[in-house]
Amino acid sequence: MTEFSVVRNDEEQYSIWPHDRDLPAGWHHADFTGTRDECLAHIDTVWTDMRPKSLREVSS
Template sequence: MNPFENPDGTYLVLINDEKQYSLWPAFIDVPAGWKSVCGEKSREECINFIEEHWLDMRPASLAEAMDRS
């Protein structure tokens, strides 16, 4: 089974410097450039967190550039 799709697994929500989010299996080390902002919850809880907080899908650098224009 794909560890990113296990409905019974525990997950983290990660964010990078571009303010992009990722659902991440809790048993896998957090990759460089990412940090945990919500941790060790069910897949559904983490997906809900992402849906509530990731309102602008643009990378932060693009959003800032577009807002300056």
């Protein structure tokens, strides 16, 4: 079974990435690891505003 990590970029957008692979440039671990479904469920709870950070800051 493949283990995944939740990752986040500088715009605070989330994704999942295989835990045993190096992250692409601009992405950072978001302190959650699990199965694909567990990671996607975690993203559903933490990523409540899908707008990129730069757009949220302009809208504030």
